[in-house]
Each structure stands twice: as structure tokens, then as C-alpha cells.
Amino acid sequence: MAMKTGVEIEQLIQLLAKLPGLGPRSARRAALFLIKKKDTLLRPLAEAMALAADRVVTCSSCGNVDTIDPCAICSDHRRDKSLICVVEEVGDLWALERAGALSGLYHVLGGTLSALDGVGPDDLNISGLVERAAQGEVREVVLALNATVDGQTTAHYIIDRLEGTGVAVSQLAHGVPVGGELDYLDDGTLTEAIRARRPY
Amino acid sequence: MAMKTGVEIEQLIQLLAKLPGLGPRSARRAALFLIKKKDTLLRPLAEAMALAADRVVTCSSCGNVDTIDPCAICSDHRRDKSLICVVEEVGDLWALERAGALSGLYHVLGGTLSALDGVGPDDLNISGLVERAAQGEVREVVLALNATVDGQTTAHYIIDRLEGTGVAVSQLAHGVPVGGELDYLDDGTLTEAIRARRPY
Numbered sequence: 001m002a003m004k005t006g007v008e009i010e011q012l013i014q015l016l017a018k019l020p021g022l023g024p025r026s027a028r029r030a031a032l033f034l035i036k037k038k039d040t041l042l043r044p045l046a047e048a049m050a051l052a053a054d055r056v057v058t059c060s061s062c063g064n065v066d067t068i069d070p071c072a073i074c075s076d077h078r079r080d081k082s083l084i085c086v087v088e089e090v091g092d093l094w095a096l097e098r099a100g101a102l103s104g105l106y107h108v109l110g111g112t113l114s115a116l117d118g119v120g121p122d123d124l125n126i127s128g129l130v131e132r133a134a135q136g137e138v139r140e141v142v143l144a145l146n147a148t149v150d151g152q153t154t155a156h157y158i159i160d161r162l163e164g165t166g167v168a169v170s171q172l173a174h175g176v177p178v179g180g181e182l183d184y185l186d187d188g189t190l191t192e193a194i195r196a197r198r199p200y
Numbered sequence: 201m202a203m204k205t206g207v208e209i210e211q212l213i214q215l216l217a218k219l220p221g222l223g224p225r226s227a228r229r230a231a232l233f234l235i236k237k238k239d240t241l242l243r244p245l246a247e248a249m250a251l252a253a254d255r256v257v258t259c260s261s262c263g264n265v266d267t268i269d270p271c272a273i274c275s276d277h278r279r280d281k282s283l284i285c286v287v288e289e290v291g292d293l294w295a296l297e298r299a300g301a302l303s304g305l306y307h308v309l310g311g312t313l314s315a316l317d318g319v320g321p322d323d324l325n326i327s328g329l330v331e332r333a334a335q336g337e338v339r340e341v342v343l344a345l346n347a348t349v350d351g352q353t354t355a356h357y358i359i360d361r362l363e364g365t366g367v368a369v370s371q372l373a374h375g376v377p378v379g380g381e382l383d384y385l386d387d388g389t390l391t392e393a394i395r396a397r398r399p400y
Contacts, residue, residue, distance in 0.1 A: 006267035012252045015245040019222075019230045026221040032291050033220050034249065035256050035265050043253045045215040049234065049246035052212045056235050065235050067206035091232050 009035070061132070063108030063125050065090050073097075073105060080104045082139035084132060086158065088112055088146060096144065104142075107132065112150035113157055124154070126161060133165045143171040209235070261332070263308030263325050265290050273297075273305060280304045282339035286329060286358065288312055288346060296344065304342075307332065312350040313357055324354070326361060333365045343371045 009031060017027035034042040058064070059071035066072055073079065083104025087093050093106045109124045121127075133141055141162060145151035159169050174192035176185060185193075209231060217227035234242040258264070259271035266272055273279065283304025287293050293306045309324045321327075333341055341362060345351035359369050374392035376385060385393075 006256065006272070008248070008252050008255050008267055009265065012245075012248045015241065015248050018241055020233050021226040021230065022219075022221060028294060029291065030219045030221065031252075032265070032289070032294075035252065035290075038253050038256070041215065041218055042249055045212075046246050046249035046253060048208070048212045048215050049242055049249065052208050052231075052235060053238050053242045053246060055208050056206065056238070065209065065232070067208055072206070089232070090235075091229065094228060094232075 061128075062106045063090070063110060063128070064093055064106060081137050083142065084129070084138055084140075085142045085144050086129060087144050088151065088154075092144065092146075102142075104140075107141075109145075109154065112145065112148070112154040114150050121157065121161075126158060129158065130161050130165065133162055133167045138165075138167050140168045140170060143169065145171075147172075147174065261328075262306045263290070263310060263328070264293055264306060281337050283342065284329070284332060284338055284340070285342045285344050287344050288351065288354075292344065292346075302342075304340075307341075309345075309354065312345065312348075312354040314350045321357065321361075326358060329358065330361050330365065333362055333367045338365075338367050340368045340370060343369065345371075347372075347374065 012034070013024075013027050013031045016022055016030050017024050019027075022030060034045070055067045056065050057067065057069050059066055059069055059074055061070045061074045064071040064073060068075070080103045083102070084107050085096065085102050085104055086107045086109060087096065088109055088111060090108055093108055096102050096106075107125070107129045109126065109129075111119055111124055113119055113121065113124065129141070132138060141158075143155045143158060145155050155171060162169055173196065174189065175196060176182065176189065176193045182190065212234070213224075213227045213231045216222055216230050217224050219227075222230060234245070255267045256265050257267065257269050259266055259269055259274055261270045261274045264271040264273060268275065280303045283302070284307050285296065285302050285304055286307045286309060287296065288309055288311060290308055293308060296302050296306075307325070307329045309326065309329075311319055311324055313319055313321065313324065329341070332338060341358075343355045343358060345355050355371060362369055373396065374389065375396060376382065376389065376393045382390065
């Protein structure tokens with residue numbers, strides 16, 4: 001591609017194209033958009049990125065990302081320290097936080113076990129979870145892993161590892177999503193929803 | 201949204217969400233992706249953006265963006281200076297350059313006339329085009345505007361303004377896109393393609 005744009009613009013486009021959800025075409029659109037809004041968006045975004053690169057760290061306790069370590073959730077004294085919710089990625093933690101669904105703490109695994117991708121137990125933050133669970137303060141571990149084959153394999157592995165620590169292990173309920181229409185749901189979800197039906 | 205993330209991350213997400221093609225959800229995904237790849241993507245992108253903000257300027261002759269003024273195209277002596285191709289946005293110029301479709305120079309209007317959006321002739325770089333056309337070196341102006349109502353209104357306005365300068369004005373051919381299937385084309389395009397049919 002013999003583009004007659006400066007190296008700086010080419011470089012910007014190529015880096016933007018690496019973001020999830022942006023391809024080469026939308027990266028070019030984004031680059032032009034940024035250049036057009038140089039002072040209101042390009043400069044502030046460059047500064048926000050530099051700041052994030054300097055300040056954001058991974059919480060040594062739960063694996064969340066924040067500018068303090070332990071993170072704001074781990075160091076919040078109003079949180080229930082006897083409950084740990086295990087998630088695959090930080091994005092899942094954010095989703096649960098947005099929902100305000102949990103008063104306890106989290107533990108980010110950093111992925112799932114996957115034979116295909118060569119991800120073993122040592123590649124995930126599982127030992128850290130077992131250590132936390134064994135410290136005595138923890139009463140229950142909620143597995144909030146994705147309802148995928150890899151997610152469920154990982155859940156079973158974690159249940160095995162937590163055996164003997166004495167903590168109760170639970171998992172998210174399956175069922176009809178709130179606002180969901182039965183007609184559009186898959187057989188597995190419907191079967192689970194019937195099986196786990198509750199009295200009015 | 202009571203997110204328990206640092207202000208720095210919140211700020212990064214909010215700025216990323218302003219990019220075209222990214223909404224709040226994909227901005228969060230992009231922010232997490234960037235934080236995960238702090239040294240290979242987040243820092244380089246922050247630097248590329250800061251560099252672009254410092255160095256990229258608008259070409260005072262054609263309106264292209266580049267790190268030199270006049271831009272690399274305007275200062276390329278191998279280019280045919282008697283031919284100016286008028287486009288709406290820099291993205292259109294890039295598209296034509298990628299195709300290697302033109303040996304001449306460009307002129308970026310910065311949009312189209314639009315009564316609805318309150319865009320008048322003075323909001324676009326039309327006077328600059330008339331000045332360039334009147335300088336004597338220019339033989340032909342190709343209008344490469346979008347085949348939309350606003351694009352065509354703008355084309356007619358420019359044709360009026362260029363009257364008396366003596367330059368020939370042409371426009372892009374309408375027809376079947378290369379690789380396109382007739383079945384999927386609209387009536388207007390098919391009618392134009394028949395009307396402008398060419399002998400084998």
C-alpha cells in the first residue's frame with residue numbers, strides 16, 4: 001500500500017487496528033477522526049493512555065486492575081471477606097460490579113484451562129485462589145465462569161483443588177435471562193430452567 | 201455506574217468510547233485489552249498519538265493531513281499539477297491513493313453543502329479550490345464527491361463557481377462496481393450503467 005501519508009499517521013493506524021473491534025478500515029476512520037479532533041480527543045486520549053500505562057497495576061490479591069494494590073475492592077472494609085467470586089477475566093468482574101450483584105471479593109483467573117490452546121493450571125491464577133481459600137476467613141467460593149466447555153472444565157478443576165479447604169463452593173444459576181424470550185433460547189438453557197424451577 | 205476502577209481507567213474508557221465504531225461496551229473491552237498489553241500496545245499507542253498530535257498538520261494547499269506542509273502529494277514533482285481531484289474528506293483521498301487511481305493532485309473540501317446541517321459554502325474549502333483553478337496551471341478538475349444528494353448539490357455549486365476559470369470539470373463515472381452483481385444493485389445504478397454503456 002503506497003500511502004502518501006506520513007510515517008506517524010501510518011503508525012497510528014497500524015496500532016489502532018490492533019484494538020479489538022477495529023479492523024484496518026475502521027482504524028483509518030478512527031485515525032482521521034482523532035486527527036480532526038486533535039485538541040479535544042487525540043491529545044487527551046494520548047495522555048489518558050500514558051497515565052494508565054504508568055499507574056495501572058494488577059492487584060496482587062485478586063488479579064483486578066486498578067491504580068492501587070490491593071485494589072479498591074480488596075481494600076474496601078465494607079465488603080464481605082468471607083465470600084470470593086471467581087471470574088475468568090477482569091471484564092467479567094466489571095460486569096458483576098456494574099450489576100452490583102456481589103458484596104464479597106473477587107478472584108480473577110486470567111482465562112480458562114484449555115487443552116487446545118495449551119493453557120494449564122500453572123498459566124492461571126489458581127494457586128493464589130487456593131491460598132486465599134485456605135486462610136480461614138473465607139466461607140464460600142462462587143464460581144462465576146462462562147457457561148462454555150472450557151469454563152466448566154476449569155470449574156471442575158477448581159472444585160477438586162478446593163477440596164479439603166473446607167470452603168463451600170457454589171456456581172451461578174442457569175436459567176432464562178431476565179427479559180429473555182423462551183422462543184429464542186437454546187434447549188440446554190430451557191432444560192436447566194425447568195430442572196431448577198422454583199415455587200412462586 | 202458505581203465502578204470500582206480507578207479514575208484513570210474510567211477516563212480511558214470514556215475517551216475510547218468517543219472513537220467511531222466503539223461504543224461503551226467495546227470501549228471497555230479495548231481498555232482492558234490495552235491494559236493487558238501495556239508495553240506492547242498501550243505505551244506505543246500513547247506515544248504514536250502524542251506524536252501525531254504534535255506533528256500532523258493540514259496541507260495549506262489541498263487540505264490533506266500530513267507531517268509536512270505542503271503535503272507529500274502536493275510537493276511530489278512527478279504528479280500532474282494540471283489535474284485536481286476534489287474530494288469531500290481526507291478518507292476519500294486516502295481511498296483514491298490506495299487505488300493508485302490518480303496521477304494528479306487533490307483538493308479536500310472538508311464536507312458537503314448541507315442545508316439541513318447548516319453547512320454553507322464558507323464552511324467548506326471551496327474558495328481555495330477556485331483560487332487554485334484560476335492560477336492557470338490547472339487544466340481539469342475531477343469532482344470525486346459521494347453519489348449522495350448533498351454530494352451532488354455540492355458538485356453543482358462547484359461547477360457554477362468554476363465557470364469562467366476555463367478549466368474542464370469532470371465527475372466520476374457511475375456504473376456497476378467491479379466485482380459487483382447486477383442482482384444486488386439499485387435501479388439508479390443499473391439505469392446509469394445502461395445509459396453510459398460502452399462498446400466492447
